[in-house]
Amino acid sequence: MxxxxxxxxxxxxxxxxxxxxxxxxxxxxxxxxxxxxxxxxxxxxxxxxINRLPLHAIEDHDGGLRIGALATNSETAWDARVEAKYPVLASSILAGASPQLRNVATAGGNLNQRTRCLYFYDNTTACNKREPGTGCSAIGGVNRVNAILGASPSCIATHPSDMCVGLAVLNATVNVTGPLGDRTIPFADYHRLPGEDPSRDNTLKPGELITSIDLPDEDFSGNYTYLKLRDRLSYAFALVSVAVVMRIENGRIAEARIALGGVAHKPWRSKTAEGLLVGEVPSQSAFLAAAHALLEGAQGQGANDFKIGLARRAIVRACRQAADGTPQSQIDKRVA
The missing domain is CATH 3.30.43 (Uridine Diphospho-n-acetylenolpyruvylglucosamine Reductase; domain 2)
Structure with missing residues (x-):
């Protein structure tokens, strides 16, 4: 150090x-x-x-909820308003890390986790994220955990956060302040794909600081799930994770949102895939069609080829859980 x-x-x-x-x-x-x-x-x-800053509160805001950047993951997951109105967020947080880490990790910090790759953490290897221009050792190397979507010839790292996958389907917004003043960033625009510059994980400008995260006035407490598939059932990053929220009216899907984790440089959504479900009766064929659309363009790197099929099956399973109102338990982590 x-x-x-x-x-x-x-x-x-x-x-x-x-x-x-x-x-x-x-x-x-x-x-x-x-x-x-x-x-x-x-x-x-x-x-x-920044721990002395007044950014710890979780407050009602415009019918929704404002989560202070320094609210811990545990405080957020166990907040009664989150549990009641945004349970997919609580579930995604409880699927991640350990209780000890959730007690100190913060909402703002969770958004700013560096993307995950074995070579990024190994200073003896080439890594465009760590040292731009040196190459990507994961391409052609050990890449079982790496990206199948949104990758580039410069980087195939994945975003590690579970919480961010939950925030993605809730259409959260991120409030930041910096030398040029305050601004609000739609969650879909907060994280970057690697492109030619994988050293930047997000769209923050120099000196900008997250102050809070806003959740809109929506209620997806009836039909939701967060399904996380990993190498072991505790304290492991996702190979594939899926957050799903739905509104079902008169036996048909009126709205659906799906986000994937563990597969790209950012939580992965497709409006096209989600649109395929609208108006449909919840069914295996409808869910499979959405899964195929969501995974369009997916490409493995050899050791992670299995993630494409795994993700397809996980999407279908998660959509079924959400549609049936039987969300995945984060206590008994066996796939429901």
């Missing part, structure tokens, strides 16, 4: 001033940043500890 400066601002304006410099990183729960610093993947010249 390199030597670095340390600031602990007491208000948001001071944090933005401190954070608006090259090589500065904001520190919240530290469950990702500190690990990266220990591995010399992240080498900040200064760390700005």
């Amino acid at each position: 390199n030597r670095f400066g340390y600031d602990r601002p007491s208000d948001v304006a001071e944090a933005v001033r401190d954070g608006n410099a090259r090589g500065v990183r904001f520190l919240a729960g530290g469950s990702n940043l500190v690990d990266l610093m220990k591995e010399n993947v992240e080498r900040p010249v200064r760390v700005v500890d």
